[in-house]
Amino acid sequence: MSDRILLKHGAGGRAMRALIEQTFVQGAPGELPPGSVGLDAMDDGAAVRLGDRWLVVTADSHVVSPLFFPGGDIGRLAVSGTVNDLAMMGATEVVGLTCAVIVEEGFSRDTLERVVQSMRAASREARASIVTGDTKVMGRGEIDGLVISTAGVALTDRVVRDAGLHPGDRIVVTGTIGDHGMAVMSLRHDLGLEGDLASDVAPIGQLVALVLGRHGDAVHAMKDPTRGGVASALHEMAGKSGVGVVLDEASLPVRDEVRAAAELVGIDPLYIANEGKAILGVRADAVDAVVATLREHPLGRRAAAIGTCVVERQGTLVLDTGFGRRLVAELEGEPLPRIC
Amino acid sequence: MTTSAFVPLRDPRRARALAEALSRLTSRIGRDPVSVMHVCGSHEQAIARYGLRATFPRALDVIMGPGCPVCVTDLPEVDEAVALASSGVRIATYGDMLRVPGTASSLAEAQAEGATIDVVYSVSQAVELARTSSEPLVFFASGFETTAVATAAALLGEPPDNFSVLSAHKYIPPVMEIVAEMPGNRVEGFLAAGHAATITGWGVFEPFVVRHGIPVVVAGFEPLDILAGLVRLLELVLEGRAEVSNMYPRCVTHEGNRRAQDTLWRVFRPAGGNWRGIAHVPSGNLRLRDEFAHADARRRFSIDLTSLWGHAPSPLVAQCLCGEIMAGTASPAGCALFGRACTPDAPVGACMVSSEGTCHIWHQYGGRPFLGGDS
Amino acid sequence: MCLGVPGRVIAVEGDVATVDFWGVRKTVRLDVVDEPVAPGDYVLNHVGFAIRRIPASDIQATLALYEELLAAEDERDPMAADVAGELRGGGGGRP
Ligand code: SF4
Numbered sequence: 001m002s003d004r005i006l007l008k009h010g011a012g013g014r015a016m017r018a019l020i021e022q023t024f025v026q027g028a029p030g031e032l033p034p035g036s037v038g039l040d041a042m043d044d045g046a047a048v049r050l051g052d053r054w055l056v057v058t059a060d061s062h063v064v065s066p067l068f069f070p071g072g073d074i075g076r077l078a079v080s081g082t083v084n085d086l087a088m089m090g091a092t093e094v095v096g097l098t099c100a101v102i103v104e105e106g107f108s109r110d111t112l113e114r115v116v117q118s119m120r121a122a123s124r125e126a127r128a129s130i131v132t133g134d135t136k137v138m139g140r141g142e143i144d145g146l147v148i149s150t151a152g153v154a155l156t157d158r159v160v161r162d163a164g165l166h167p168g169d170r171i172v173v174t175g176t177i178g179d180h181g182m183a184v185m186s187l188r189h190d191l192g193l194e195g196d197l198a199s200d201v202a203p204i205g206q207l208v209a210l211v212l213g214r215h216g217d218a219v220h221a222m223k224d225p226t227r228g229g230v231a232s233a234l235h236e237m238a239g240k241s242g243v244g245v246v247l248d249e250a251s252l253p254v255r256d257e258v259r260a261a262a263e264l265v266g267i268d269p270l271y272i273a274n275e276g277k278a279i280l281g282v283r284a285d286a287v288d289a290v291v292a293t294l295r296e297h298p299l300g301r302r303a304a305a306i307g308t309c310v311v312e313r314q315g316t317l318v319l320d321t322g323f324g325r326r327l328v329a330e331l332e333g334e335p336l337p338r339i340c
Numbered sequence: 341m342t343t344s345a346f347v348p349l350r351d352p353r354r355a356r357a358l359a360e361a362l363s364r365l366t367s368r369i370g371r372d373p374v375s376v377m378h379v380c381g382s383h384e385q386a387i388a389r390y391g392l393r394a395t396f397p398r399a400l401d402v403i404m405g406p407g408c409p410v411c412v413t414d415l416p417e418v419d420e421a422v423a424l425a426s427s428g429v430r431i432a433t434y435g436d437m438l439r440v441p442g443t444a445s446s447l448a449e450a451q452a453e454g455a456t457i458d459v460v461y462s463v464s465q466a467v468e469l470a471r472t473s474s475e476p477l478v479f480f481a482s483g484f485e486t487t488a489v490a491t492a493a494a495l496l497g498e499p500p501d502n503f504s505v506l507s508a509h510k511y512i513p514p515v516m517e518i519v520a521e522m523p524g525n526r527v528e529g530f531l532a533a534g535h536a537a538t539i540t541g542w543g544v545f546e547p548f549v550v551r552h553g554i555p556v557v558v559a560g561f562e563p564l565d566i567l568a569g570l571v572r573l574l575e576l577v578l579e580g581r582a583e584v585s586n587m588y589p590r591c592v593t594h595e596g597n598r599r600a601q602d603t604l605w606r607v608f609r610p611a612g613g614n615w616r617g618i619a620h621v622p623s624g625n626l627r628l629r630d631e632f633a634h635a636d637a638r639r640r641f642s643i644d645l646t647s648l649w650g651h652a653p654s655p656l657v658a659q660c661l662c663g664e665i666m667a668g669t670a671s672p673a674g675c676a677l678f679g680r681a682c683t684p685d686a687p688v689g690a691c692m693v694s695s696e697g698t699c700h701i702w703h704q705y706g707g708r709p710f711l712g713g714d715s
Numbered sequence: 716m717c718l719g720v721p722g723r724v725i726a727v728e729g730d731v732a733t734v735d736f737w738g739v740r741k742t743v744r745l746d747v748v749d750e751p752v753a754p755g756d757y758v759l760n761h762v763g764f765a766i767r768r769i770p771a772s773d774i775q776a777t778l779a780l781y782e783e784l785l786a787a788e789d790e791r792d793p794m795a796a797d798v799a800g801e802l803r804g805g806g807g808g809r810p
Contacts (some may be wrong), residue, residue, distance in 0.1 A: 004452045015685070189435075190468075191461050192763075195739035260737030264760070265461060266718045268389070322352040323563055324394025329704035332684050332695070336435030337461045338718065348778055357785055382718060434762075462763030464744060483762075486719070490764040493746040535719045538759065538767050560777075561719065568781045575787075587780070590773035591719075591759055599749040600766060 013331030056091035071199030075118035082152040090160035092209035096131035126203030163240035164221035171307035181273035202276035218286035244313035265337035349562035358567035359395040365574035373401035380533030381408035381696035403668035411690035412615040418442035425455035432466035433480035470503035492607035506637040509626035541596025617662030617690035660689035
């Protein structure tokens with residue numbers, strides 16, 4: 001076995017979680033006030049108890065190749081990723097974002113400015129502002145172009161965990177799945193696909209605020225299905241919550257183009273990354289109202305109830321395909337186009 | 341929705357009718373189990389993808405044969421690619437090959453240590469990559485005859501001089517003979533791979549059914565294609581008829597695709613070789629003909645495997661039951677390494693390598709691979 | 716083993732076709748397909764090469780073949796006739 005870090009360790013699946021657990025979580029000191037959510041929870045961010053509220057903190061690094069892709073760019077991705085992680089903890093009242101960039105020597109100044117403009121636009125959309133930053137330049141070849149690290153801080157009265165699913169809860173996704181990953185993958189592997197493949201990258205804090213504002217307590221759990229897609233996010237939620245999840249394939253919202261591209265390269269849309277979506281665990285009696293509320297918002301038009309939490313098969317994900325039921329395995333490594 | 345003409349082939353209601361026919365046929369045959377084998381990873385993929393196993397009758401055992409070209413790529417073949425990559429030669433290959441372990445490491449691990457490896461979706465992309473520079477580029481080619489045809493077409497299409505091919509292509513018909521002759525195998529019929537047969541034609545199986553006295557059904561890959569193929573196969577088993585039946589006529593003819601065959605055999609010749617976990621398969625490998633020596637990475641580079649020999653193949657390999665599993669005479673539960681020394685992260689044998697392998701699927705699904713019956 | 720996906724030809728230029736797969740277009744090489752391919756035809760794509768032209772009518776023929784199979788089954792087992800009836804009336808599924 002190799003003792004080096006491989007790409008699979010960043011792919012959002014089992015290997016990544018194991019690496020984080022073994023390297024960062026185990027043995028980490030950390031005394032937080034009671035009622036806080038810390039590193040060991042491996043949630044989307046930390047929630048530190050401050051008086052009768054919580055201060056939610058999250059950090060993210062962003063590398064994407066190419067830097068610009070249909071539907072967005074690394075700047076929009078950085079802001080959205082951070083705002084969304086905060087929102088997934090229930091914290092939609094953003095205090096501020098930080099932005100640290102590492103730039104490769106020789107990088108185009110023009111491009112950098114375009115990225116910064118895009119970050120500003122996304123921040124405005126998210127009703128958040130970048131309050132401080134840092135810039136480093138590294139020698140040519142020492143990094144690849146541009147790396148953006150962001151952190152976010154927000155306040156909330158109620159923390160929503162990714163571990164809060166109960167048997168009987170319904171699973172809701174806020175829109176079509178696989179859009180971001182498929183758009184980027186088709187460029188990265190030069191698949192020569194033409195058509196309407198565009199990333200869904202967007203800050204969804206306002207969408208989440210709308211739902212929590214109206215249906216607050218009915219939302220038991222949230223997570224954004226980024227790397228590793230809906231399957232990985234649900235595996236993690238189900239495992240931490242001690243429930244099984246049964247998905248109904250016919251109700252998964254997938255755009256035709258994404259479905260077709262995914263079929264061409266042999267990858268299941270359930271494993272493909274999203275950057276503007278959330279998965280919600282919702283009390284069964286509120287599911288219709290939650291979906292209706294989501295659909296009122298432009299970022300939630302194709303929201304759908306896609307599954308149900310059950311007592312059996314804790315920590316597993318079952319897909320009802322309409323033909324039969326099968327288990328959805330955890331992602332092994334980065335999804336790659338395959339031929340067989 | 342321009343491909344909507346295919347939607348009816350994924351209709352669950354039609355599927356149920358076929359699944360019921362499958363049940364009736366299985367009980368009429370009256371043996372438990374009735375064992376049939378498919379020799380195609382894409383069949384397994386579709387069966388798993390659509391959850392079809394849950395619709396199979398309990399007494400019907402659909403065995404996954406050696407139908408995954410990635411799984412059966414032999415250690416030395418991966419080693420050659422890894423050695424080339426580690427010596428600084430740029431490698432392009434299909435995504436499937438990246439994680440296949442060699443003696444000392446996989447291409448993914450070589451990449452982590454600095455080798456340049458490009459994942460491509462088509463051999464044409466590899467040719468384009470070669471055109472962008474004058475550095476040598478080796479296409480590590482895997483896949484059965486269907487995929488080899490594309491490699492052959494690329495070589496006939498005058499690729500640049502710096503482009504060469506390291507062929508790990510395999511040819512299916514001979515391995516069916518091997519499996520049919522494995523001692524103790526219980527296979528009563530074969531479901532043949534529709535896309536390979538698209539190239540070779542279904543006539544290629546006629547001598548096989550005569551020799552072995554068991555039926556072969558050529559089937560496609562939509563859920564209804566697979567179910568209908570199995571229904572047809574069980575009919576032939578029930579009636580004791582050893583013949584070839586083509587249930588994929590929209591793609592497969594008796595003669596096959598002659599133009600593709602010409603392309604294939606102009607560039608490749610069959611050669612004997614080891615299939616990982618199975619056996620030595622006479623004529624089971626596809627190697628470049630002498631006329632294409634200039635584009636044959638094995639002849640262009642002196643590939644030095646000595647550095648890997650220090651690693652001597654893991655002694656565990658001797659304990660692997662893959663061959664028996666693919667022949668349907670053993671199950672992963674019978675392998676002492678399963679889930680211990682052999683996992684998807686650190687696979688020992690072919691069946692654990694690919695997401696289509698039996699051991700891999702059992703491991704992923706906690707030893708109870710399919711949710712039969714319960715609802 | 717060999718991932719093959721059918722798509723519909725939109726345009727043909729020499730040995731290359733532009734093929735539509737549910738709204739995603741991709742160029743597919745025609746070097747090895749053994750019949751002339753025209754816009755409107757379906758082709759089976761494997762790793763960027765068309766390996767077979769599929770006449771649109773063949774899809775219906777396939778369904779007819781499967782129904783025949785069930786009809787033959789019916790003769791063996793009259794109880795199954797109602798199932799076959801349902802099959803023939805089967806509506807469209809999901810893509
Ligand atoms: S578990 Fe591993 S070693 Fe055992 S048969 Fe399967 S692949 Fe071979």
